[in-house]
Amino acid sequence: MSEELVLTDVQRDALKEIGNICAGNAATVLSQLLNRKITIDVPRILIVPIEQVPNVVGGAETMVAGLVLRVFGDIPNTIVFIFSQRDAKVLSSFMTGKTMTESKVITDIERSALKEVGLILANAYLGALSSFVGLGMVPAAPELILDMAGAIVDYILIELSCQSEYALLIESEFTEPSASVKGHFFIIPDPSGLEAMLTAIDKR
Known part of the structure; x- marks a missing residue:
């Protein structure tokens, strides 16, 4: 188990500053894209041991929607956006402009909308982070996984051969105006990546 x-x-x-800048960037991009005001608040930002990620989002057996993206560049890492399945449907309705149905099934249209918003958010968050620390990062196309939170973390560690001990x-x-969504945005850097990011912060 990783130490705190x-x-x-x-x-x-x-x-904290990075989190607020990232959220501001993403809110601006989404507002312009959707032609209505979207705000994104950041209640907290912290670094957690990778094995605690499922607990942060409600427990290892909690069913969630996870958008997973590999990131290449000066700080290779994996990005994961995790939402409850209901909030994932609400977020997709932001993108499609359609009223959310009560069905728990995420349709193909909703999947496409979630992948689109995942890439938009990743670019906005990474753009702000890259500017802040002076290190370049580029995301690949997102993958949408509907599964238990613990299974998504296992997928990242095993299938993507991620060696990270910590997640930001x-x-x-x-x-x-009509709804709100809570999400958890994790940056899981490769082993040397977190050190590189913190070193860049210290040099500012």
Whole structure:
């Protein structure tokens, strides 16, 4: 089990600033795309041991929707957006403009909308992070996984051969005039990536 990572006050403040900048970027992009005001608040940002990720989103057996993207560049990493399945349907309705149905089944149209918003959010968040730390990162196309939270983490660690011990969590709350959505945005850097990011923060 990974030990809790102790951050300096400077690193902690910088991560909060990064989270707010990322959310601001993403909200601007979504608002322009959808032609209506979208706000994204960041209640908390922290670094958690990778094995605690399922607990953060409600438990290992909680059914969730996960958008998984590999990221290449100066800090290779994996991005994971995790939403409850209901909130995933609400978020997809933001994109499609259609009223959300009560069915628990996520349709092909909703899947496409979620993948689109996943790539938009990844580019917005990574763009802000790249500018802040001065390191380039580019996301690949997202994969949508509907499964238990624990299974998604296992997929990242096993199928993607991820060796990370820690994940950077940017908790995000999306709001538009008629609805709100809570999501968990995790950046899971390759082993040397987290050190590189924190070193870049220290040099600012």
